Amino acid sequence: MYDQGPGAVALAAGGHHSLSLSPTQIVLTVVICALSALLVNMAVAVFHDGVRPFMLDYRQGRMKRREIATIAFSLSSGFIFGLGAPMAFSTGVLNPWLLFLPTDILGLLAPRRWLAPVLGAAWALLVIFGLAGATDAAQALPVDFLTAMQALSDPVMYLFAFFPAVAIAYQFGKARGGIAFAVEGLIMLATAYFWKSLFPGALAMAVGMAMLVAFAVRRDVVNRRTARAEAAARGEELPVVDTSAADSLFGENARRLRKYLPWLLLLGGLTGALCATGVFAGGEATSYIVQKGDMGNAAQIDFYRTFGFIPLIGLTSLASGVYATNGMNFVYAAGYIAAPNLLVGGVAGVVVFGVEVLALSQLGRLFAKVPSMQDASDHIRNAINQVLEIAVLFGSILAGMHMGGGVGVALVGGLYVLNEAMGRPVMRLAAAPCAVILVGIMLNLASWAHLFTPIKIAG
Template sequence: MSSTVFAASTGLDFPLAQQLTVVALCALTAFLSHLALAVFNDGVRPFMLDFVQGRTTRSATTAVSFGLSAGFIFGLGAPMALSSGVLNPWLLFLPTDVLGILAPKKWLAPLLGGAWGAVVVFGLDGANDLAHDLPVDFLTAMQQMATPILFLFTLFPVLAITRQFGRLRGALAGGVELALVVLTMKLWPEVFAGAPAMAVGVLLLIGFAVAKDVRQRRRERVAAGAVMSAQGQASADPSAGKGQAPSDPDAGEEQTPADPGAGKGQAPGGSVAGKGQASGGPGAGGVPGEVDPMVSLFGSSAARLRRHLPLFMVLGAGVCLLAQLHVFGGGEATSFLIAKGQYAEAAQVDFYRALGFIPLIATTALASGAYGIVGFTLVYPVGYLLPSPWPAMACGALIFAGEVLALSWIGKVLGGLPSVRDSSEHLRAAIGDTLQLAILFGSLLAAEAMGGGLGILIAGGLYLLNEAVGRVVVRMAAAPAAVVVTGIILNLLHWLHLFTPVKS
């Protein structure tokens, strides 16, 4: 294995080739952000349409991007990188979102992005060494976060199944996952125990969703067949309508003058509805040839992204290369798996995460005309598993090309699979909930490791204070940020001879 297996213990001292890769990729992502072609923050992407169409200013969009990103950069990205020794997208790509939008000139955006990449690869190593030399080594303590994150993350399919399909199926999935974790720990101790459990959980979720959609389509076909059969019987018995006329002589006369267009519209199978549907878009109204504005918007956004396909292919090559170098992890759990050298397990975890984010990224990209900096994140698992940089670059370019070209088709497919689309929403929410608990629990373990009860008091108090004042720092980033601040406070107390570091 490469030396990056021991990244958590050796710090963030990367070879020159890896440093240059990070700098170049940060420059490229800032340039794409400046052009409003791609951003990493999913919350910023919906605002990019107004920016592209000139309805909002560059400074206003920068303020939105910074406001939605700052907490994740300093509260999650930096602490996770320092504690695991592995870079992450919050640290690299959220700042380049902000810097790219901020830059008033095209040539300035890549310079600012590259400068941030240089700060990361050259500055973090110094900060890492300084932190490890402190009497209270809070970075080493933060490695306590790894176990809660890795094992609680295993439960996100169970949570998603319970929310979408009820407690019975959720309990079934939970029992299956628990049995697989125990079995894996007993029979294959060298394998991350949560990997097989997550695989089965996600397969169960997708299976339940597909089965629900199939049943719904079958019911719709049966209902449509019954309607057509009833219409066929009515047309085959012309006396049915005549027989009703004498029993209520006013019935037929009332319908004709009350809505002259009603009978005409229904006679050929609904001429108004038919024209609206013939125009090719839902909600197209009743005017022939009228184009659904959402379909038009999605089509123009997809075309805009396709025009810049070469840039996206370069981006895909760069992201996949960074993943292949094993100095980068796409998520919280992945960072610690990469640090341990468990690349296959890391690939599996990030693949499952992608399933939850593909619908979000696809729909926001089609609506705003701005793609994700890391695409559908499928380049992550591919990069982790490839043996050398050149295949990684080629595969990354091809993956991004396929994603951009298939964007419109993916949007249509998702529209036809409502339960699968809902599953992705539940997956994403479940990932957030499980990681939120895992990070909070792991942060308290880290605080206890470096300061005992006093550490828990300070870190937990800072977290609760953040909640009380309205979450100045986003909840997921608040706990790691509290641990860093706790470490600084404990070191100050030590220098004042008011605290003795806990012996490990």
Template sequence: MDFSILKLILVALTTTATALLSYYGRAVFHDGLRPLMPELIEGRMKRPEMSSIAFGLSVGFIASVGISFTLSTGLLNPWLLFLPTDILGVFAGSAWLAAVLGCAWGVAVVSGLTVVQSFFTLFPVDFIGALGQLSSPVLAGFALFPVLAIIYQFGWKKGVFSAAIVLLVRTFIAQGFLPKDISLLPEAGELFIGTILLVIFALWQDRKSKADEGVDEGESLFEERTTRIYKGLPFFAIVGALVAVIANLHYFAGSEVSVYTLHDAYTAKSASHSSSLVHQAALADFLRAIGFIPLIATTALTTGVYGVLGLTFVLPIGYIMPNPILAALAGAAMLSLEVLVLSRLGKVLERFPALREASDNIRTSISMVMEIALLIGSVLAVIKMGDFTGFTIFAILYFINEATGRPIIRLAVAPLGAIVTGILLNILYFLHLFTP
């Protein structure tokens, strides 16, 4: 992870702003913390108690997903930046203390992890370089999540049909049947077609249910507690601008589905290949954002607490903008617009139950394909580090986690296990028990 004063300043400003959002109860990053925040905001719970809950909910993600993704890619991520600012903002007894603690965390992350990563590169067994293998299966695996979501929601017949269509599209693109002036990764084509099929099936189901049963539109369930979110609009605009800028400057990857693709994009030797990968990452985060709309929007409107990244559409905007200034303007505009249309969005979600269900299946499918892809990528990485000695160590660590009830979630245990395997291989090397 490269160090620069600009990165230090921008990240510190970002974590300062998100800590203040947490302090004022306008937004937090952790989905599990959001429903609890009204207890603090409305005076039924004290800050020390809420900060203890926030710490318990978040510490595992910070130590596993946050650190492992950053060490393996060099890119900052929201688990590492914003889960701690959730805790710090809730803990702080005043706005200035929240700002100071948030700023300090941003400085510590940028400076501290740069030192840690530089230190690891000095080891005789190059496990940081080998961690690049983690990204190998992620693109191909993630592109299949719409097919899995279709199987979950509409059954195996539609799933097999969709899989056949997706495979044909991939083959068509991979064999070069597209016009030469169109640059499109096969995985991008898979994602697009699979998502279109999922939406078509969901809308058709909603149409049939309305025709058969009728729809009682009634009053929206999402009319209350929106005023609190609207009052945070200036903060949301600032956060949207800052997040889009740090994403545009290649400092930040916003999710598990884009972090390894962006790492490959920023290290690619070909400009055209790099651009294709960036657009692939943007598409992946765009589709992920669609899947999380019901969860984020409904909890925001029922609790009055939004997500610090909003509906997360600010992420693909940051990746693809041509320069940081446009990224800042577009990021601020997007997050502000999301806040302003939240109430209308709630009404739309009420009218399309199959689409809401599709979003649940999208989230489940994304988690499953990412768990499998990162597991395969981690196995490739540890084999590159230390052949089957590395695999043996990694497998032991993975099995211990499974046998003890998964204290570390599957999404994080594979990349974290690969990092620990690399450290253990270096220890064995120094003990003359392993030769790379």
């Protein structure tokens, strides 16, 4: 049920969400980390979108392995320790920032091919047993900051639904953005009132994405019609959109990815199976929804957010000849829907990756013809980041209040503001969760020194 009670969050549901995996989940996690590190070493797939463009230089010998690894670490460390680890701590659900970003780095660092999967497997074991031990230890402390961190769930899940309206405002103006927000808000209210068993944000997000696509397609149609009218007035014919340049640029790299299709199909199958076990989620909001076992709504949310990444992942894959470890992100939704059947999840992951890789060439031609959708992708990603920054900040302030009342709010908020004033040594998205963990440690030390009385979190 998605009742609107305050803190429907897991705080009221109480519970400690320890990272405890079954033998099957452990094996799947170890194998997928080993395989992802190997494919990075082979320059077949890499998770970080910012690293992928450099892989062409690496493949062609213009950059050395360690140079790429240094770039990968500098781009990824904030996400690993500031987002991936805290999210796994607070939900008990693994995520790609915690698994795939480190395997990017380890795969690039490995001087021998056989060493890459060994390092990837070792990282998986460290995550599984290290985080489980750290979680149990943290929950035994006087101030249980991990349970308090579950306060992030409601702000992240519900605010995330409005990223389409924010993207529309950026791309198509304030008026359309305001209309989209009003429509999404009304749908969310109606869903919460009439269909209490559904997650209110899912349908609102779907309608918002449909409006964004409609606005983008309409803009291209209008631009095309205007160009045709202007050409007719000059007595000219409107030239046909030329995709030969895209075919020439991307054709060889698309063929290279098809050559490695069996490896990518295996990766997709393992990812789909791991999602089907309920211990792995591909998104910030879906980590909290998978935690609740609501796979249907998790599938909807990750399906919609995928459209913001298709152009980025597709074009960087075609330009570099290196695919994404998580594909176009559709594999997450496929795995959730298959839960709890691992075999179905694995088959779904294989099918999804197969379709994606084989369709890459057609995707390149499509983006050459529909420029507004490519622009929309940039606005969607920016909107997602902006909404998540606000949602995570709100949730972290709530976590501070659960840990230490007004003092907790002041300390968490103060650390966040201090990070801003110091030029953001910790990236904004990770700053607030890191502040919660740091404040949790501070309050525990104060409790042991008899300077602070822990606040009991109502269960």
